[in-house]
Amino acid sequence: MEHCLTTTDLTIDEIQGILADAEHFINGKMWKPKNKVFIANLFFENSTRTKCSFEVAERRLGLDIIPFEVSTSSVSKGETLYDTVKTLEAIGVQLAVIRHNENCYFDQLIGKTNSAIINAGDGCGHHPTQSLLDLLTIKQEFGSFKGLKVAIVGDLRHSRVARSNAESLNRLGANVIFSGPEIWFDQDMAQHGQYVSIHKAVKEADVIMLLRVQHERHEGGRWDAEKYHKAFGLTLEREKMMKKGSIIMHPAPVNRGVEIADSLVECGRSRIFKQMQNGVFIRMAVLKRIIEQFERGERNGNHHQKWSIAY
Amino acid sequence: MEHCLTTTDLTIDEIQGILADAEHFINGKMWKPKNKVFIANLFFENSTRTKCSFEVAERRLGLDIIPFEVSTSSVSKGETLYDTVKTLEAIGVQLAVIRHNENCYFDQLIGKTNSAIINAGDGCGHHPTQSLLDLLTIKQEFGSFKGLKVAIVGDLRHSRVARSNAESLNRLGANVIFSGPEIWFDQDMAQHGQYVSIHKAVKEADVIMLLRVQHERHEGGRWDAEKYHKAFGLTLEREKMMKKGSIIMHPAPVNRGVEIADSLVECGRSRIFKQMQNGVFIRMAVLKRIIEQFERGERNGNHHQKWSIAY
Amino acid sequence: MEHCLTTTDLTIDEIQGILADAEHFINGKMWKPKNKVFIANLFFENSTRTKCSFEVAERRLGLDIIPFEVSTSSVSKGETLYDTVKTLEAIGVQLAVIRHNENCYFDQLIGKTNSAIINAGDGCGHHPTQSLLDLLTIKQEFGSFKGLKVAIVGDLRHSRVARSNAESLNRLGANVIFSGPEIWFDQDMAQHGQYVSIHKAVKEADVIMLLRVQHERHEGGRWDAEKYHKAFGLTLEREKMMKKGSIIMHPAPVNRGVEIADSLVECGRSRIFKQMQNGVFIRMAVLKRIIEQFERGERNGNHHQKWSIAY
Numbered sequence: 057m058e059h060c061l062t063t064t065d066l067t068i069d070e071i072q073g074i075l076a077d078a079e080h081f082i083n084g085k086m087w088k089p090k091n092k093v094f095i096a097n098l099f100f101e102n103s104t105r106t107k108c109s110f111e112v113a114e115r116r117l118g119l120d121i122i123p124f125e126v127s128t129s130s131v132s133k134g135e136t137l138y139d140t141v142k143t144l145e146a147i148g149v150q151l152a153v154i155r156h157n158e159n160c161y162f163d164q165l166i167g168k169t170n171s172a173i174i175n176a177g178d179g180c181g182h183h184p185t186q187s188l189l190d191l192l193t194i195k196q197e198f199g200s201f202k203g204l205k206v207a208i209v210g211d212l213r214h215s216r217v218a219r220s221n222a223e224s225l226n227r228l229g230a231n232v233i234f235s236g237p238e239i240w241f242d243q244d245m246a247q248h249g250q251y252v253s254i255h256k257a258v259k260e261a262d263v264i265m266l267l268r269v270q271h272e273r274h275e276g277g278r279w280d281a282e283k284y285h286k287a288f289g290l291t292l293e294r295e296k297m298m299k300k301g302s303i304i305m306h307p308a309p310v311n312r313g314v315e316i317a318d319s320l321v322e323c324g325r326s327r328i329f330k331q332m333q334n335g336v337f338i339r340m341a342v343l344k345r346i347i348e349q350f351e352r353g354e355r356n357g358n359h360h361q362k363w364s365i366a367y
Numbered sequence: 368m369e370h371c372l373t374t375t376d377l378t379i380d381e382i383q384g385i386l387a388d389a390e391h392f393i394n395g396k397m398w399k400p401k402n403k404v405f406i407a408n409l410f411f412e413n414s415t416r417t418k419c420s421f422e423v424a425e426r427r428l429g430l431d432i433i434p435f436e437v438s439t440s441s442v443s444k445g446e447t448l449y450d451t452v453k454t455l456e457a458i459g460v461q462l463a464v465i466r467h468n469e470n471c472y473f474d475q476l477i478g479k480t481n482s483a484i485i486n487a488g489d490g491c492g493h494h495p496t497q498s499l500l501d502l503l504t505i506k507q508e509f510g511s512f513k514g515l516k517v518a519i520v521g522d523l524r525h526s527r528v529a530r531s532n533a534e535s536l537n538r539l540g541a542n543v544i545f546s547g548p549e550i551w552f553d554q555d556m557a558q559h560g561q562y563v564s565i566h567k568a569v570k571e572a573d574v575i576m577l578l579r580v581q582h583e584r585h586e587g588g589r590w591d592a593e594k595y596h597k598a599f600g601l602t603l604e605r606e607k608m609m610k611k612g613s614i615i616m617h618p619a620p621v622n623r624g625v626e627i628a629d630s631l632v633e634c635g636r637s638r639i640f641k642q643m644q645n646g647v648f649i650r651m652a653v654l655k656r657i658i659e660q661f662e663r664g665e666r667n668g669n670h671h672q673k674w675s676i677a678y
Numbered sequence: 679m680e681h682c683l684t685t686t687d688l689t690i691d692e693i694q695g696i697l698a699d700a701e702h703f704i705n706g707k708m709w710k711p712k713n714k715v716f717i718a719n720l721f722f723e724n725s726t727r728t729k730c731s732f733e734v735a736e737r738r739l740g741l742d743i744i745p746f747e748v749s750t751s752s753v754s755k756g757e758t759l760y761d762t763v764k765t766l767e768a769i770g771v772q773l774a775v776i777r778h779n780e781n782c783y784f785d786q787l788i789g790k791t792n793s794a795i796i797n798a799g800d801g802c803g804h805h806p807t808q809s810l811l812d813l814l815t816i817k818q819e820f821g822s823f824k825g826l827k828v829a830i831v832g833d834l835r836h837s838r839v840a841r842s843n844a845e846s847l848n849r850l851g852a853n854v855i856f857s858g859p860e861i862w863f864d865q866d867m868a869q870h871g872q873y874v875s876i877h878k879a880v881k882e883a884d885v886i887m888l889l890r891v892q893h894e895r896h897e898g899g900r901w902d903a904e905k906y907h908k909a910f911g912l913t914l915e916r917e918k919m920m921k922k923g924s925i926i927m928h929p930a931p932v933n934r935g936v937e938i939a940d941s942l943v944e945c946g947r948s949r950i951f952k953q954m955q956n957g958v959f960i961r962m963a964v965l966k967r968i969i970e971q972f973e974r975g976e977r978n979g980n981h982h983q984k985w986s987i988a989y
């Protein structure tokens with residue numbers, strides 16, 4: 057694995073391999089790169105979970121982390137993402153973890169820079185390590201994906217994981233259904249699963265995967281919090297209708313009382329904090345795969361680049 | 368010691384133990400935790416001294432520090448302090464050093480999260496590591512607290528250390544007097560010591576503990592700098608009236624020419640920079656005590672939390 | 679070497695020594711300080727290249743880096759640079775790398791604090807590690823400076839390196855010429871080299887050293903991008919007129935299409951990214967020299983400072 061950009065890029069074997077490696081890390085397995093590896097975390101959008109989770113994962117693997125804050129970088133002098141990544145690469149950074157508000161920002165980097173890129177979220181596009189930690193959480197619970205019914209509920213349009221989770225879950229043998237405001241359900245979603253009422257989703261699903269209402273990506277607040285909660289949220293009443301053994305997931309940050317009733321965030325069915333915990337181990341597994349590729353000599357990020365005289 | 372929240376929580380034995388450990392660190396003693404310890408410094412208010420001091424102390428003990436900047440975290444998406452701490456905990460952070468503008472912010476965390484909390488300043492409330500470094504500085508100078516006269520002078524109302532320093536100094540056998548704008552002296556202070564004129568305070572005290580005028584906490588600038596300095600500041604004239612062997616302290620940042628004449632900040636009596644130096648060793652001592660409690664197995668912050676299936 | 683403030687302070691022997699050390703680091707030489715060294719990077723102006731380059735260099739040498747962000751420090755409560763550096767020093771920071779918008783900011787620190795200072799850019803003044811990495815890049819290319827013709831082209835007035843590069847290149851035996859808007863060429867420059875047309879500069883130089891148009895330092899946008907490019911930029915046509923074997927340099931960030939045509943930034947003659955790469959090794963060499971001076975006992979930054987009782 058050279059980069060980690062989208063879940064769709066990953067084969068079923070790669071997904072299963074990453075989940076297995078993450079489980080090994082959970083069970084105490086250690087792994088360190090053979091040589092010093094320099095990495096930078098470039099977060100052009102705010103984050104607690106994803107950024108800190110990568111920071112912990114990188115430290116557990118003994119990587120050298122170069123701090124980078126967008127607000128105090130030359131980005132504020134107009135430097136482009138491409139020039140920023142090229143600069144870090146010249147300085148010796150081999151791996152860049154990037155979150156950016158532009159969809160597929162990585163298209164301007166891949167093949168043009170030598171850095172390995174891990175996508176930590178692009179616009180409304182992808183967020184592969186989030187998808188992978190979601191899959192791990194489901195696998196830990198049910199052992200397999202075959203025949204599971206997974207309901208993805210909420211802000212389908214602005215979510216980075218709805219589409220890619222649906223697609224991977226289908227490939228892994230699960231059955232996906234969607235719910236939430238129907239106006240956010242489109243034809244692209246329809247190829248991955250059916251739209252159902254919130255009532256049906258709650259009653260039938262083994263996994264209720266709630267999506268965050270991304271207030272910051274909406275123009276004009278279409279839904280007020282209370283109205284959304286009543287219409288599409290996981291209320292106390294709806295939780296009582298859930299199947300025996302079914303679980304609740306949410307990528308967080310949670311809008312408490314909107315997508316889910318406040319007191320359900322830490323209820324027995326909730327795996328919300330377990331998802332965060334799994335995130336560290338998934339990121340370790342992804343980092344390990346990419347660094348192993350360096351070490352096989354297929355990339356030479358760490359070497360002093362040679363320039364030749366120009367004629 | 369599970370947390371470090373207020374000086375009042377600490378017994379005399381605990382205080383003396385921390386001071387002794389800090390002295391050992393000053394004299395070159397080393398100590399490292401047995402296992403990797405992840406820590407985060409959450410500063411919701413600006414700081415140079417306290418934050419950098421913790422950063423140095425943590426590195427001297429070999430802890431793994433997860434960078435956290437409020438401005439680029441999900442706090443800006445409305446995430447609460449509770450959810451932020453729970454998130455960091457899920458990710459593997461065992462210890463959180465927190466400065467927050469809300470009095471007793473820690474009440475919403477203790478008993479509800481598993482993280483150990485070190486209070487690095489809450490609103491106008493407490494700042495226990497500052498109190499402890501003040502005590503260490505006095506002890507180094509005079510050997511004991513018994514019978515010492517300590518004058519606490521200045522912005523008594525908005526200070527995080529006036530009350531708790533007075534209370535601990537009383538318990539340790541010192542005599543506390545207060546001075547500064549009398550409007551900032553209240554009944555709560557009165558139980559710890561008498562209000563006296565600045566003239567009397569300066570003449571009688573073994574220790575003059577100046578407090579910073581917290582411009583940023585006042586509504587409507589009651590005092591202009593020059594007027595304050597003349598009325599309550601440590602002027603060049605007042606310093607000449609100080610007792611032989613008496614010392615000057617200030618938690619800094621100093622408003623030069625307000626609480627104290629510019630040229631006195633680094634005069635022979637001043638222990639202002641020594642206080643900062645002591646701060647690192649006090650923080651090492653506090654961190655050590657809390658981590659030792661992890662290691663005795665009384666807390667298990669570092670282990671993978673188990674979730675059970677919900678029925 | 680106690681500090682690194684300006685290139686002019688450095689003797690020819692010191693410059694050659696630093697360039698040689700940097701080459702050794704490029705060729706894989708390792709060096710670590712004998713004791714823990716604490717360092718802080720204080721960037722009062724935005725930076726990607728210089729800050730990250732120091733961060734990599736410091737990690738390669740195994741230094742302990744105390745994070746410092748101006749925006750969340752007590753600088754925002756009005757603390758001065760002097761008090762900030764004194765504070766960090768009290769806390770145990772021995773070395774401060776500083777970028778500040780005030781010319782010769784270091785005059786208020788040298789001789790008054792014990793910290794070693796590395797100037798990472800002062801106002802429109804100096805930027806010695808940038809000058810040194812420029813010199814290294816030229817030396818790698820041509821082996822020697824003797825008789826080389828170096829054209830410094832562009833925003834001569836606001837550049838931190840134009841003057842000091844010209845001065846050092848003269849001392850090293852090179853021949854300097856200047857070009858760009860003539861209004862930015864002054865008598866001070868004239869002692870280091872002649873002003874020539876861009877046409878002549880491009881045709882005669884072995885090295886074209888472009889300077890960034892510092893939009894952020896200009897009052898009133900004198901030049902628009904296109905006009906500047908046509909008049910003084912390295913256009914595609916001008917590049918074709920360059921001598922065989924001559925090279926292009928730029929301190930970056932590049933305004934693509936202004937100082938240089940977009941497609942020339944990574945052309946065969948360009949050493950722009952090589953300059954960045956060299957920067958890490960130059961900074962390692964400078965840090966090593968300063969730390970070696972600590973270790974010879976000529977400075978005692980790391981020891982617990984003694985305060986005596988005041989009478």
